[in-house]
């Protein structure tokens with residue numbers, strides 16, 4: 591049997607990728623495909639915690655939030671991640687996976703609050719934990735939430751599943767001459783201002799010596815290859 595390279599991982603799923611080819615919201619086929627990928631790696635016995643973004647619904651810095659108080663807009667963004675988390679947990683339930691959503695902001699009628707020992711208990715019971723509402727603070731991102739929760743739960747690595755297949759020398763969606771790194775240090779990524787993740791997330795992972803793997807959420811089988819420790823995406827390391 592193929593053995594996973596990690597015992598416990600923090601998977602960051604792009605909120606924006608949930609739209610699929612739609613202009614907004616949650617595309618059914620896309621979420622089902624993401625869940626199928628997650629189900630495949632959960633079967634390998636790896637403990638999975640997930641942070642999902644909210645960019646498919648609302649982003650604090652989006653044009654739609656122009657003129658708004660930034661903190662208010664960011665709280666709306668965090669609520670968007672709660673919606674995505676509920677949708678993800680429900681899509682998991684439909685295929686027989688047990689997931690628990692824990693929110694960083696208090697919204698108790700909807701989801702249970704984030705309590706670290708409880709999250710650790712769920713992981714030990716092989717339940718998938720979905721961390722909703724980012725860090726619970728405005729001016730942060732769900733990438734930073736992934737770095738924070740990843741550190742808190744003692745994950746061996748943060749896996750950032752996004753629309754590009756790794757870290758490039760420049761934004762590959764804007765610069766066709768950009769080249770992909772197979773690995774890069776945190777300091778290099780920060781000093782070169784590579785925008786694939788925000789500097790806060792990079793700095794936190796660097797200080798905690800928590801590596802990050804950036805890989806494609808679109809490419810079939812990429813998550814499994816990453817979990818099996820195969821050559822896929824870009825490793826960001828100390």
Ligand SMILES: Nc1ncnc2c1ncn2[C@@H]1O[C@H](COP(=O)(O)OP(=O)(O)O)[C@@H](O)[C@H]1O
Nearest residue numbers: 604605606752753757758760761763784785786
């Ligand atoms: N140096 C870079 N390497 C790779 N992607 C980059 C880089 N600079 C900017 N990007 C952009 O960052 C995006 C991923 O970040 P983000 O928009 O936060 O996605 P997510 O929705 O996964 O959080 C990519 O789709 C890509 O267009």
Ligand SMILES: O=c1ccn([C@@H]2O[C@H](COP(=O)(O)OP(=O)(O)O)[C@@H](O)[C@H]2O)c(=O)[nH]1
Nearest residue numbers: 605606643644645650664667724725731732
């Ligand atoms: O700790 C956090 C996490 C998220 N957000 C808000 O939630 C939005 C959605 O998250 P993000 O942009 O990280 O999602 P993704 O890029 O994965 O779609 C952000 O733009 C912020 O407005 C926030 O304020 N604090």
